Amino acid sequence: MLDCGDLILRYLERLGVAYVFGVPGGSIEPFYNALARSERQGGIRAVTARHETGAAFMADGYARETGRIGVCCATAGPGSTNLLTGVANAYADNIPMLVITAQTSLNRFGQGAFQESSCTGINTLDMFASCTRYNTLISHPEQLESKLLHALSHALGQQPGPVHLAIPLDVMRHTVEDASMALGLTAFIPNEVVPDSGSVQRVVSDLTDVMQATIVLGEDAIHSADQWIQLAELRHWNLVTTPRAKGLVNSFHPQYRGVFGFAGHQSATEALKPENADRVIMVGAALDEVSTAGWSPDGLLSARLIHLSRNPGHLTRATMAGHVVLGEPRHVAEALLKDLGELENRASLIDWDFTDGVPEFVEGRFRESCFDTSGPVKPQALMTYLSKACPETTRTLFDTGNSFLWGIHHWNVGQPGRPLPSRNLFHIGVGFASMGWAIGASVGIALAAGDAPVLCVTGDGSYLMSGQELTTAAQENCNVLMVILNDSSLGMIRHGQVLGDAEPIANELPRVDYAKMAEAIGVESYRITTLEDLHELDLTSILARPGPCLLDVLIDRDESPPMGVRMKVLNETK
Known part of the structure; x- marks a missing residue:
């Protein structure tokens, strides 16, 4: 006989899950009893967050890193309501999660x-x-197995996201027969959605003679990114990414024009204009505020758009598009490459120009500040330096606020001429944009990533909300470098109030020495007041050893981040 909790864990083991993130409590004690038995046998084990929201963020990060389902749990009442923000964040970003x-x-x-x-x-x-x-709600033990499998199939489907099982205390304590494990998991085999052949051929015919086009890669283009980059190289088309997909293209690729949308680059906006793109091919992304530069009519939203995705939720707003194709985008890319004939002249001849360490699409005052080492640390210079100093295997997360604004605009993915890993190592939680998301998610990613280093860039406002999860990273010996952008304020709010001509209110935070706070919990830490302080650190050594480290970076609070697109949307109703 098995307890219901044991049954759940047996199925999760078959899906390759290694951790359950949560906070224990009286009503969920039987499930933790099952976790204790599992851990003793070398199976799935519990990771204790300091707050249930942090547990959900950890499950989110674990799912991003592994491609498997993330699992979090909480007790009744406030334990459950504390999970909600993290679950909503995963829902907005299509992260598979069992709650x-x-x-x-x-x-x-x-x-x-x-x-x-x-x-x-x-x-x-x-x-x-x-x-x-x-x-x-699982109201009877006999419902558990079938409802669990239904939930998992929804979580891991073509429109992935969180699923929720509410289980009463007495139901979780019930036992079930071992034989009930006979049900299979065939529903969770990755089933590829093949697009309609007629739709694919219409796209191929439309693009065959197009000389000017721009390919926009979204986060779900990860399985076909190499093919789309190859197509751009063959056709000399422009490459652009959405903010979430920044990690799919080498920042120094000669045809990459940067990020379009939230905190993006002017060169990406130019690449999408009608005079520079007869067609715009968007792959694996939704037409939301973040990826459309606040629904700009000069960018994606026109009859020039060809919208491709395996996720039906991505395509629901593409009513203006010339072509919409539901299915794996790689089939369209393969058909286009085949139509071009032999590939001998592929980009072995791509010319990776000499670079000063900053991609060409970074312009104006933002570019100048990348080289400024004077006074308080310029966020632009910090991002430029860290992206060069961190190993290529570093997983990077940028938290809500100025952190992800600076990260989207200034983090450099890869090195000139070097291939990228076959995965996206750049992460933002921008759909629901929960402050503190990156802190918890970095723990989940680190636990799944083994020895690979994890960089979490967060603001002092987010850290004051969720920084207690650093103690979880310490307890689990996670290789996380926590970088706090310390400007003693809610920076995005403060700059937004200035740019939007609003009242300067409720944005100031106390001056805090976060390095001393980290020291108090036994975490290696450094206070960085100038860029020279950072240069003196042996980051290679820090990122190579287990356990977390914290950098308290005093940034120039007067540097305004690239938030023009966001301000445009906020000011539309004035």
């Missing part, structure tokens, strides 16, 4: 039990309904 929450015993529903969150109390099931792909 397990406890309920008080069924026979106590409606009686005011401690932390009751049933349909007759504070109804947490209703709360999860709008931010999950599947959401259900």
